[in-house]
Amino acid sequence: MAAPLWLREEAWLRELLGWFLDKLEGPRARAITRRAKPSTVPALFQFHEDTQYRWELIEKLATEHSVFSIVYDRNIAAFDQPYENAQLRLNPDAEDLLRDWLDRPRIDPAQQAWERAVAPHRQRFADNGASLLAARPVAAGYEADALAAAFAAIGDHLEGELTLREIAARCFRGDSKFLDQRQELLLKLHGERAAAILPRPLLLTAWAPPDFTQLLVVENQDSFLRLAAHPPPGFALLYSGGFRASAGRLGSEHTRFAFLPGSDSAAFREQWLSEQLPVSFWGDLDFAGLGILKALRQSLPGLRAWEPGYRPMLALLEQGGGHRPEQAGKSGQTDPAETGCVFCDRTLLPALRRHGRFVDQEAVAPD
Known part of the structure; x- marks a missing residue:
């Protein structure tokens, strides 16, 4: 669904929706909510602007697009705005819609962790680790940091004295078969040095x-x-x-x-x-x-x-x-x-x- 035309004109609203996406990308144990208060959604309390119109846009997001559900505070004072302290509760099913509207593709936390793990070792690879980043290896029982360090350690054994299985056992917790199906990856990571690996008789x-x-x-x-x-x-x-x-x-x-x-x-x-x-x-x-x-x-x-x-x-x-x-x-x-x-x-x-x-x-x- 295309983004509403009015969303392009309301920077404050795009910022609010972006805040919800930020929360989706971080660790969380509860639903994502935000109270409408001057400190959290200041655009609704800038009374020199048309704040009533701004709130109507939020209501449209709730009723027409199911981005939020809104829970009003029944205990607000008579002179307060009707939306003050109202709770905006994000609908998790709206994530793909928001990402499309704000042009923010989904970020895989595991891929982020993998990129952080490879970064300290990039200079040890002939391709600066590009092949590891392009196709993250799957290895049960390995944290990202340990797995990236193991691939980097291969370079310490490329002196033409060891077979592929001997190198694998030394770098991957004694698992001699870990690299059996990864020869192409080794050539990308270590270039010509990988040719020094002894053929297994x-x-x-x-x-x-x-x-x-x-x-x-x-x-x-x-x-x-x-x-x-x-x-x-x-x-x-x-x-x-x-x-x-x-x-x-x-x-x-x-x-x-x-x-x-x-x-x-x-x-x-x-x-x-x-x-x-x-x-x-x-x-x-x-x-x-x-x-x-x-x-x-x-x-x-x-x-x-x-x-x-x-x-x-x-x-x-x-x-x-x-x-x-x-x-x-x-x-x-x-x-x-x-x-x-x-x-x-x-x-x-x-x-x-x-x-x-x-x-x-x-x-x-x-x-």
Whole structure:
């Protein structure tokens, strides 16, 4: 609703309404009220002006716009103005209307506190803290001052000796994962210095017998160790640990391997990621497991589903076995649509869609 034309001409009234907005922006425990007295609303007692008209404007705000409710004082003297000591009680629902009339956008007290907290540290940031002010981080249990100081303290650890998780644990009360999704924010706050953070190595466990000719990537630990105890002939084994091995870091220089006893580690490193080494994957027969297969194919384009592992799982599914997604907290899994593996796309995924059930790989022994 547009402001009444007469409000533009009455500076005293805009000042009065501004006082009520000031009170709304501060801490309060009771309704916001003001008594009409010479000390509080002097414009109503400047009798060289048309004070009756001025009071009529206040009444319009109460009756036509519901800005106030007015409670008159019944004990005023006969010679006093009828509005003297009347109580103006602000209607909280009128806040947005007043802000629009007076062009005073709502101020978030939490944002104000955040701006005050960042201010002492602005010189420590490459962008003077602009990115922190533009998108206030949400962190349960942190007061604004402590959180701003923690982001500033990151600069004390950018000497190229620590990983992101080590820095997070040192700055954010031992929470090593606090910065995992905030790398872009760090680059804005600390600029080129953030590039000195050590990449976190991808740690994978492998078993590589002498003279292996193929590699099998296994999703789950129990199945990996079972196969390592009774290995399929000619296979080296790699434990992927869920999605960890699907990261883009898989083929980077920062990937690290831990080898089980009896492994030919030199031969494994020599053939790792070689296009001549056939690679298969065996994981859970569910959308997430086949999603891992799809993701791994970005680094290992020749990767395919390992049929000796999936065949008995498929048979169990066809016989009515397996669990429904909601029984194992898997309702949120997303169908990967196509993986690029023929056996997966033509056999495994259609079976999952047809039966609406999943099978974890620990349920079977490979053929």
